[in-house]
Amino acid sequence: MSAKISPLAGKPATDGTLVDLSKLLAAYADLKPDPSVPEQRVVFGTSGHRGSSFERSFNEAHVVAVVQAICEYRAKAGVDGPVYVGIDTHALSQPALESTLEVLAANGVETMVSAGGEYTPTPAVSHAILVHNRGRSSGKADGIVITPSHNPPDNGGIKYNPPHGGPADTDATKWIADRANVLIEGGLRDVKRMPYAQAAKASTTHAFDFLQRYVGDLGDALDLEIIRASGVRMGVDPLGGAGVHYWAAIAERYGLQLTVVSEAVDKTFSFMSLDWDGKIRMDPSSSYAMQRLIHLKDRFDVAFACDTDHDRHGVVAPSTGLMQANHYLTTAAWYLFQNRPGWRADAAVGKTAVSTSLLDRVAKKLGRPLLEVPVGFKYFVPGLFDGSVGFGCEESAGASFLSKDGSAWSTDKDGILAALLAGEMTARAGRDPGEIYQGITAELGDPANARIDAPASHAQKQKLSKLAPGEVTSTTLAGDPITSVANQADGQPIGGIKVMSEQGWFAARPSGTEDIYKVYGESFRGKEHLAQVLAEAQAMVDKALG
Numbered sequence: 001m002s003a004k005i006s007p008l009a010g011k012p013a014t015d016g017t018l019v020d021l022s023k024l025l026a027a028y029a030d031l032k033p034d035p036s037v038p039e040q041r042v043v044f045g046t047s048g049h050r051g052s053s054f055e056r057s058f059n060e061a062h063v064v065a066v067v068q069a070i071c072e073y074r075a076k077a078g079v080d081g082p083v084y085v086g087i088d089t090h091a092l093s094q095p096a097l098e099s100t101l102e103v104l105a106a107n108g109v110e111t112m113v114s115a116g117g118e119y120t121p122t123p124a125v126s127h128a129i130l131v132h133n134r135g136r137s138s139g140k141a142d143g144i145v146i147t148p149s150h151n152p153p154d155n156g157g158i159k160y161n162p163p164h165g166g167p168a169d170t171d172a173t174k175w176i177a178d179r180a181n182v183l184i185e186g187g188l189r190d191v192k193r194m195p196y197a198q199a200a201k202a203s204t205t206h207a208f209d210f211l212q213r214y215v216g217d218l219g220d221a222l223d224l225e226i227i228r229a230s231g232v233r234m235g236v237d238p239l240g241g242a243g244v245h246y247w248a249a250i251a252e253r254y255g256l257q258l259t260v261v262s263e264a265v266d267k268t269f270s271f272m273s274l275d276w277d278g279k280i281r282m283d284p285s286s287s288y289a290m291q292r293l294i295h296l297k298d299r300f301d302v303a304f305a306c307d308t309d310h311d312r313h314g315v316v317a318p319s320t321g322l323m324q325a326n327h328y329l330t331t332a333a334w335y336l337f338q339n340r341p342g343w344r345a346d347a348a349v350g351k352t353a354v355s356t357s358l359l360d361r362v363a364k365k366l367g368r369p370l371l372e373v374p375v376g377f378k379y380f381v382p383g384l385f386d387g388s389v390g391f392g393c394e395e396s397a398g399a400s401f402l403s404k405d406g407s408a409w410s411t412d413k414d415g416i417l418a419a420l421l422a423g424e425m426t427a428r429a430g431r432d433p434g435e436i437y438q439g440i441t442a443e444l445g446d447p448a449n450a451r452i453d454a455p456a457s458h459a460q461k462q463k464l465s466k467l468a469p470g471e472v473t474s475t476t477l478a479g480d481p482i483t484s485v486a487n488q489a490d491g492q493p494i495g496g497i498k499v500m501s502e503q504g505w506f507a508a509r510p511s512g513t514e515d516i517y518k519v520y521g522e523s524f525r526g527k528e529h530l531a532q533v534l535a536e537a538q539a540m541v542d543k544a545l546g
Helices: 021-030 060-076 093-106 122-133 170-185 196-200 210-220 224-230 246-254 325-336 358-366 377-386 415-429 433-444 458-465 527-545
Strands: 048-052 083-087 111-114 142-146 155-161 205-208 234-237 258-260 302-306 313-317 348-352 370-373 389-394 398-401 448-455 480-489 492-501 504-510 516-523
Touching: 021 093, 048 060, 048 170, 060 093, 060 142, 060 155, 060 170, 083 093, 083 122, 093 111, 093 142, 093 155, 093 196, 093 205, 122 142, 122 155, 122 210, 122 415, 155 170, 210 224, 210 246, 210 415, 224 246, 224 415, 234 415, 246 258, 246 415, 302 415, 313 325, 313 415, 313 433, 325 358, 325 389, 325 398, 325 415, 325 433, 348 358, 348 377, 358 370, 358 433, 370 377, 377 389, 377 398, 398 415, 415 433, 448 527, 458 492, 458 504, 458 516, 458 527, 492 527, 504 527, 516 527
Parallel strands: 083 111, 083 142, 111 205, 234 258, 234 302, 348 370, 348 389
Antiparallel strands: 048 155, 142 155, 302 313, 389 398, 448 516, 480 492, 492 504, 504 516
16 A cells, blocks of 8 residues: 555554543534534445544434434335344444434334343344344344444444345445435434333343354354364454454354454453554454464464454464465365355355456366456345355455355355354365465466555546546556456446456555545566556556546
């Protein structure tokens, strides 16, 4: 990235500024958003509405309005079963859960909330929805997950998962966001609500053991017996996240040599090391944020971590240290499609448009279809649901895959599943995932990849998101003939442009949050060629943007 690396990157979080939790929680209740300010409105990104109570972008008003909108949406869509509600360990998640239950109970919605106040990983909610809905034609369930993913400790978030168990599509999220903003503009007059103490005891509010449901079924998707029998020594850092108590339960139930580095939950996340920009971010794919586990790598045969809602993963191999997300995703696809005989013979390898092209080569080598989609895990949901996609992944370390019999396991990203797969492949191959990846690249090529950020005005970002292939006039990319220029993947707009040659590619997309555009690039000719790809990419895009 061209972004400036902070001198604090990789240092203990205590070297930075920890969030004042009492002020953060007071701001959630006391500060009211101004719907005339765009930054204070409800906006569903690729995974729900996120913001900070300090910025008036995630406050009580946002949550009650979103949940009321979800109640109205599910009624309109004919969803009349229970709603499964999960939360992560961010400080704002608990008050947001209370707000959520107040609205659900007042609307008479049957609500399943975690037994004993246990935190709930995103994949545990997705799996619970799928299990409930199996074989049903009515009374179908859906879900709400209260999480801002790996975002900093002052953030909160809320997302909706329909009955297919995965992230809601744009039609649903636009309807929910538009309705929530109307409710806020109306002073929340049309929001039904009851006091939390009453809502918690309502006849429609039920305790549900997400942990036992998820942990008990895990053998359906992973070969846990081979991990147990081989005695692979695994280490896990939950990063103080929602799966913090799941790991010990998994180790005990399946007899695994799995060491939990820490079960501490600290809502300031003071145990973290600071990310590239000096902020606390529970990102398991960042070497700066993952210092604690990287330092322990030689204690284990393989180690891993997950982000705060446990939908992303990071894998630390003794041979290589923290694996780049693209490297591990490639290794996972290579392994899975050779070790899941119960999957359909035509089950596809799924990847986003900005994930490594080494996955294309893996799919071709293994005789599997390739499904390339725009950025957003929601695009994998139909295929993971019906078994036509065996493995779906995105470059930001999110992935899920089918149960061993080819049925749906989770249609949302599952960091626990992806992490434990590292143990399975180490047990079966007798090599860690870093060594397996080196074997793949020796056969199929070793790509170099990087991302750069370039400044762009709002108008330029709008133009880039609608750029047509014909507006890219170059015929070569870093000395190789251009083989394709696309602004779509699987028939959906990618919100930018992708240019490919036989030996490299780049994709340019505007940022949804900053005045920049992002250029992802890859080369199978090495780092010098990659630098040329990225430089020409920026020149092509700047020329097209005028």
